Amino acid sequence: MIKPKILALDFDGVICNGLREYFQSSQKSYQKMWSDFPDQKLAEKFYQLRPVIEHGWEMPVLLRALILEYSDQNILNNWSEICDQIVKIEGLNPQKIAQELDQVRDQWINSNLEVWLSLQIPYQGIIETLKNIIDSSPLLYIISTKEGRFIQQFLERYNISLSQNYIIGKECKLPKYETIRLIIEKEKVNPAEIWFIEDRLNTLNLMAKQADLKNVQLFLADWGYNTEQMRNLTKNHDRIKLLSLDQFCQDFA
Numbered sequence: 001m002i003k004p005k006i007l008a009l010d011f012d013g014v015i016c017n018g019l020r021e022y023f024q025s026s027q028k029s030y031q032k033m034w035s036d037f038p039d040q041k042l043a044e045k046f047y048q049l050r051p052v053i054e055h056g057w058e059m060p061v062l063l064r065a066l067i068l069e070y071s072d073q074n075i076l077n078n079w080s081e082i083c084d085q086i087v088k089i090e091g092l093n094p095q096k097i098a099q100e101l102d103q104v105r106d107q108w109i110n111s112n113l114e115v116w117l118s119l120q121i122p123y124q125g126i127i128e129t130l131k132n133i134i135d136s137s138p139l140l141y142i143i144s145t146k147e148g149r150f151i152q153q154f155l156e157r158y159n160i161s162l163s164q165n166y167i168i169g170k171e172c173k174l175p176k177y178e179t180i181r182l183i184i185e186k187e188k189v190n191p192a193e194i195w196f197i198e199d200r201l202n203t204l205n206l207m208a209k210q211a212d213l214k215n216v217q218l219f220l221a222d223w224g225y226n227t228e229q230m231r232n233l234t235k236n237h238d239r240i241k242l243l244s245l246d247q248f249c250q251d252f253a
Contacts, residue, residue, distance in 0.1 A: 004138045004195040004217065006187060008180065011144035011151055011169075013199030013224030015126050018146075019047045021119035026059040028104045029097065038063045045072065051225045052079035054202065056145070057098035061086050076227065113153070120154050123223055125249035127158045134162060138195075139187065142167045143179050177207045180216060191215040197243060199224020201233060208239040219243040 012018050023043050031037050045066055046059075052075060053059055061083050065075055070082055087094065109116050133140050140162060142151055148169030155162055168179050176198070184191060192215035198204050199221040207218055220226065220234050223245040234242045 005189050005193040006141060006183060006195070007133060007138045008141045008143050008183065008194060008196045010176075010198040010200070010203075010221070010224075011142055011146055013226075014197055014221045015122060015130070015142070016154060017121045017123055018119065019050060020121070021116065022050065022059055023047070024119065025101060025104050025108070026063050028108075029101045030060040030063050032100050032104075033060065033092070033097070034064065036067065038067060042066050048072065049075050049079075051227045051230065052076060053225075054080075055094070055098075056101055057094050058083055060097060060101065061092070064090070076229075109150075117153060117157055122158060123245055125245065127160065129249045130155075130160055130162075134160065140166060141183055143176050143196075144169050146170055148172075175206065176203055177210045177213060180207065180213060192217070195219065197221050197248070199226055201226055201230045201240070204240050208237075214239075217241075221245070221248070 009015060020043075023046050026046070027038050042063065046062065049062060049066075049072060050059075053062060058079075062075070062079075064086055065082055068086070075082060086092070105116075130140070142162070144151055144167075146169055148164060148167045148171060151167050151169055152162075152164055155167075168182075172179060174182070176196075180191075180194065180196060183189075184194065191213055195217045196204075196207065197219045198207075201220055204218045204220055207213060207216065218240045220231065220240055220242050222231050222242055231242055234240045
């Protein structure tokens, strides 16, 4: 395997554990749509089931599913159908839910950024590892569906100096495989010289289907928002390798 010239990392679920913020923002959004308020006791179930979420707007709907007493196993196995069912029965608009969630976050950030940032927890060893990478090699990019300005504020909180030119967030409005193409073009590198670490198996599967990116090295972060079943699917995968946090925090050599 070629040592990478570019290391591209997802943010949520690879660098940062944002589950506490996800739950609290989802609570606030939920209350705008339904009269009851999700109990804090649901937090642990929400954390365990977070890997089923494909789009942020689904998070308040996941809380609704828990309140409606769908079983954990049913949600893990059939989330797409359950989500569609709740949306249809309750007359929900996914775009409106997304707007509500964004509004909740914006109000929270504007009123108390420090508290909001404090709920974004770096995974153990990540901060020191990022600093070491930035000080040496490879070239680090962060690719995320979270807005770049929030990622920048998180990094500044932990004294990580990374130019915003290397942070590609939600505002890019491109799937991650397109973002990788942009990086290849910008940096003039061979796809085999890029390692991409992501905690979402579906995102990696989409990347693996891109013929021109067949040599990009793909890794599933086993410490992120994925399940044992998802991790097991990488065992016989010809493109996607399972990566532990301990491995990631070691030297590339």
